[in-house]
Amino acid sequence: MDIEPEQIRRAVAAHLDDAREFLCDLVRTPSLPGEESAVTDVVAGAFARVAEVQRVEMTNTLRDDPDYSDPIPGIDYTGRSNLRVAVPGAGGGRTLLLNTHLDTVPPSQGQPDPYVPHERDGSIWGRGSCDAKGQVATVYLAMAAVAELGMTLPGDLIAHLVAEEEVGGNGTLAMVRAGERADGCIVLEPCDFKVLTSIRGAVWFRVTLTGRPGHPGRSGLNRSALDMAIRVVEILRGYHDRLLADSRGHPLFDRYDNPMPLTVGKLHAGNWPATAPGEAGLEGVLGLLPNKTAEQVMAEMTAAIAAEGGPEIADNFAIHFMYRHDASETDPAGPLPAAVLNAARAFGVDAPVDAMTASCDACFYNNILSVPTLVFGGGSLSVAHSNAEHMPVADLARAAEVLTAAAIGFCGGQP
Ligand SMILES: [Zn+2]
Numbered sequence: 001m002d003i004e005p006e007q008i009r010r011a012v013a014a015h016l017d018d019a020r021e022f023l024c025d026l027v028r029t030p031s032l033p034g035e036e037s038a039v040t041d042v043v044a045g046a047f048a049r050v051a052e053v054q055r056v057e058m059t060n061t062l063r064d065d066p067d068y069s070d071p072i073p074g075i076d077y078t079g080r081s082n083l084r085v086a087v088p089g090a091g092g093g094r095t096l097l098l099n100t101h102l103d104t105v106p107p108s109q110g111q112p113d114p115y116v117p118h119e120r121d122g123s124i125w126g127r128g129s130c131d132a133k134g135q136v137a138t139v140y141l142a143m144a145a146v147a148e149l150g151m152t153l154p155g156d157l158i159a160h161l162v163a164e165e166e167v168g169g170n171g172t173l174a175m176v177r178a179g180e181r182a183d184g185c186i187v188l189e190p191c192d193f194k195v196l197t198s199i200r201g202a203v204w205f206r207v208t209l210t211g212r213p214g215h216p217g218r219s220g221l222n223r224s225a226l227d228m229a230i231r232v233v234e235i236l237r238g239y240h241d242r243l244l245a246d247s248r249g250h251p252l253f254d255r256y257d258n259p260m261p262l263t264v265g266k267l268h269a270g271n272w273p274a275t276a277p278g279e280a281g282l283e284g285v286l287g288l289l290p291n292k293t294a295e296q297v298m299a300e301m302t303a304a305i306a307a308e309g310g311p312e313i314a315d316n317f318a319i320h321f322m323y324r325h326d327a328s329e330t331d332p333a334g335p336l337p338a339a340v341l342n343a344a345r346a347f348g349v350d351a352p353v354d355a356m357t358a359s360c361d362a363c364f365y366n367n368i369l370s371v372p373t374l375v376f377g378g379g380s381l382s383v384a385h386s387n388a389e390h391m392p393v394a395d396l397a398r399a400a401e402v403l404t405a406a407a408i409g410f411c412g413g414q415p
Contacts, residue, residue: 003149003151003405003408005346005347005401005405007149008145008149008401008404008405008408009347009401011144011145011146011148011149011404012141012142012145012397012400012401012404013397014145014148015141015144015145015148016141016393016396016397018144019137019138019140019141019144019396019400020119020124020137020393020396022046022137022140023117023124023129023133023134023136023137023391023396024117024124025042025046026039026042026043026128026133026136026137027115027116027117027124027126027127027128027129027133028115028116028117028126029042029115030104030115030127031102031103031104031128032103032104032105032106033072033075033103033163033164033165033166033167034072034075034076034103034163034164034167035103036080036102036103036163036164037079037080039102040055040080040081040082040083040102040161040163043083043102043136043161044083046140047083047085047140047143047159047161049144050087050140050143050144050146050147051085051086051087051143051159052085052086052087052088053083053084053085054083054084054085054086055081055082055083056081056082056083056084056174056175056178057080057081058077058080058081058082058163058170058171058174059077059078060076060077060078062077062170062173062174062177063075063077065173065177067173067324067364067368068168068170068173069164069167069168069169069170069173069204069322069323069324070168070322070323071167071168071204071322071323072167075164080163082160082161082162082163082171082174082175083102083159083160083161083162084158084159084160084161084175085139085143085158085159085161086156086157086158086159087143087146087147087153087156087157087158088156089152089153089154089155089156089157089411090152090153090154091154092154092155092414092415093153093154093155093156093411093412093413093414093415094154094155094183094184094335094410094411094412094413094414094415095155095156095157095158095181095182095183095184095411095415096155096156096157096158096182096183096184096185096186096336096406096407096410096411097158097159097160097180097182097184097185097186097365097371098139098157098158098159098160098185098186098187098188098403099159099160099161099162099172099175099185099186099187099188099361099365100132100135100136100138100139100159100160100161100162100187100188100189100377101132101135101161101162101163101164101165101166101171101172101361102132102133102136102161102162102163102171103163103164103165103166103167103171104127104128104131104132104133104166105127105131105166105385106127107127107387108127108385108386108387108389109387110387111127111386111387111388111389112387113126114126114127115127117129119393120390122392122393122394123390123391123392123393124390124391124393125388125389125390126389126390127389128389129379129389129390129391130190130378130379130380130383130384130389130390130391131189131190131379131381131384131385131389132165132188132189132190132377133391134190134377134378134379134391134395134396135188135189135190135377135378135379135399136161137391137396138188138377138378138396138399138400138403139159139161139188139403141396141397141400142400142403142404142407143157143159145400145401145404146404146407146408149404151408153407153408153411153412154411154412155183155410155411155412155413155415156411157407157411158180158182160172160175160180162174162175162361165360165361167323168204168322168323168325169325169360169361169363169364172361172364172365173364176364176365176368176369180369180371182365182369182371183335183336183371183372183410183415184334184335184336184339184371184372184373184410185336185362185365185366185371185372185373185374186336186340186373186374186375186376186403186406187360187361187362187365187373187374187375187376188375188376188377188399189356189360189375189377189381189384190377190378190379190380190381190383190384190391191356191375191376191377191379191380191381192378192379192380192381192382193344193349193350193351193376193377193378193395193398193399193402194351194352194353194354194356194376195332195337195340195341195344195351195352195353195354195374195376196353196354196355196356196374196375196376197252197329197330197331197332197337197353197354197355197374198250198252198253198290198327198328198329198355198356199327199328199329199355199356199358199359199360199362199363199366199375200253200259200260200287200288200289200290200327200355200356200357200358200359201287201288201289201293201294201325201326201327201328201359201363202260202285202286202287202288202294202323202325202358202359203285203286203288203294203297203298203301203321203323203324203325204283204284204285204321204322204323205283205284205285205286205298205301205319205320205321205322206281206282206283206319206320206321206322207229207232207281207282207283207305207317207318207319208279208280208281208317208318208319208320209225209228209229209232209279209280209281209313209316209317210225210278210279210316210317211223211224211225211226211227211228211276211277211278211279211280211316212276212278213225213275213276213277213278214275214276215274215275216274216275216276222276223276223312223316224269224276224277225269225270225276225277225278225279225280226269226270226276226277226280228280228309228312228313228316228317229267229269229280229281229282231309231313232282232305232309232313232317233264233267233282235304235305235308235309236262236264236284236286236301236304236305237262238304238308239300239301239304240260240261240262240286243260243286243288243292243297243300244258244260246291246292247259247260247288247289247291247292249291250289250290250291250355252353252354252355253289253355253357255354255355256355256357259287259289259355259357260286260287260288260289260357261286261287262284262285262286262287263284263285263286264282264283264284265283265284265285266281266282266283266284267280267281267282267283268280268281268282269281283322285323286301287357287358287359288326288327289327290327290328290329292327293326294321294324294325294326295324298321298324301319302319305317305319325359325363326363326367327363328362328363328366328367328373329366330366330372330373330374331372332353334372335372335410335413336372336373336374336410337353337374339406339409339410339413340374340376340402340406341353342405342406342409343401343402343403343404343405343406343409344402346405347398347401347402347405349398349402351376351402356375358381360375362374362375376399376402376403377399378391378392378395378396378398378399379391379392379395379399
């Protein structure tokens, strides 16, 4: 297929205003995890102009899946759906699957007008503008460009636009369980045009400690659950240090000082200054690299707390894992990374192969469906989830150009 970069550039430019408006509509429509229905309707309406749109219903049986994440207990799936959009090919080519998410994290403290999209310094600002509504707009713009070029690609171009990525990927899990066949998958996240072929995993954990509450005057009889929780944090820090040392030797992850941090984000205990707390809970996330499975890390964390905290902790703690993602990798020399790198080169975009030091939905495609999957996208992870979240309009155009050229190159190849 002979298409010049300049033709793609013109096709993207023809729909850029439309995509920018669409992105503003998305930012204007709040979509916290579990509350994506309104934005799903907006997205379905827009994509109907450029692709076949199918609503894929979710049901509460998803909660029984062994890979289900439950940071929001009891979340209901009745009446909720993901979207599967498709630009069918003529046949004989490779199928390219795209994935990105419709949910966002809540506004950050101090974020001005999170749901009032505003354009400033060439960027669109607001919650979700880059993570990942700017990615949804990128997929839309690429599909619009393919239509504008009047092309029927040999292979299918499909996108999964999903719910609940920010709480563990339950939307993508539902799509993967529904079944999909593809020769390659690009998960779109804001990552400064890096081609991320190794993606770390993560476990989210909740540790509950049971103490023996009482008056401070009961010398020696109380057992403070708060003190136990602080000791557990120290034990987990020690475990993280050993895990990090064991995980060295990976060419892409070794560039980072700590590609798999331990973060304890929540700690609560007690209800009175002068009472030893009877219960304490802490919640956090620990990253992991491809040398370990999430299963191994969960077992080792549990064993470390039981072994190092003494009998008082060993007999009085419970641990629950809300989110369990393995790391995932695809060969950077494979046909999909090659198609993306070629496309980036054609548009003068600096797109280095790198590792992703965050966890995302790529593992479901790489590990469950065995579809070679990488992560790519415009916008910057450095502003995602922050009170300065924004998406440069130039990135929207560049990413759509690269995606369009990558789709043409990849879908034109032999499956
Ligand atoms: Zn995201």
